[in-house]
Amino acid sequence: MSNNESMEMYLETVYLLENDHGHSHVVDIAKTLGVSKPSVTKAIKQLKDLGYVHTEKYGTITLTDKGREVSREIYENHRLIELFLQHSLDLPADEASYNACKMEHVISEKMLAAIRNYMEKNSIEVKSEFEKENETDIQNKL
Amino acid sequence: MSNNESMEMYLETVYLLENDHGHSHVVDIAKTLGVSKPSVTKAIKQLKDLGYVHTEKYGTITLTDKGREVSREIYENHRLIELFLQHSLDLPADEASYNACKMEHVISEKMLAAIRNYMEKNSIEVKSEFEKENETDIQNKL
């Protein structure tokens, strides 16, 4: 799973949708990511083969425990990077989120560790959006 | 040309090789990027079609004025990001370079501007490696 931008985006989207609605649907994932339904079906099949999601034919998609763990980590890294960009570069929220989305799939473990260290030193608390409030615009989180 | 990681890497490599030796060869590009010679031939053909390089059959590869301008900008952005990572996160040079290499192809113009602003505020001078010294290990610059 490491270092696969496309799959990480699908997994992260499933995670966000599930946090909002308890499960996700092909059509919602397609809309969120701006891809076609068949692309989603194909990707979800791969996530299933990897043991990250459970699906029922013509039914809903839910994360397995493993999938939830991995996707939570992906999303938390996204948040971490996002807050780092806001704090260090004073980027507005939307720009920070956009760039975090691009960066999260490519930067090294050491750089992530360095960002965590930076946040700690500057006493910046990194908490999930979900702990803060009830948002519904998932696109803003990707 | 915008936002094409692969082509940007080829162009940047041509730029670095040319700065070191006055021109570049398929085989050197292949070694630097860790790809096969046919992959380089194909990529260079595309760069030629875009007007970025000049080639002679079975001969050397050189940048056009346009190509030099674009590749210098790519490389300078790489350096900018690299120094930002070193300064803000205290990343060692090799880690900073590695992550700059990944980030340079994906981050937004606004984020680049914010980094420039950061460097200025902190009085960090961004100069090319070439102005500093005579290095030959190009891999370290990518």
Next chain:
DNA sequence: TGAAAATGTTAGCCTAGACTAACTTTTATA
């Protein structure tokens, strides 16, 4: 409740960007 709309799937196509095998041309050297 049955037909239309929405949703999900399958099959097949396309492109980018890698690769190997085999060939051509150039360079180096015995």
Next chain:
DNA sequence: TATAAAAGTTAGTCTAGGCTAACATTTTCA
């Protein structure tokens, strides 16, 4: 200087990750 080695090219293959068209299933609601 002839030939082996090195460098470059061409042709064809593969994979990932998109897409559309067509079909299957489920849901909605008149």
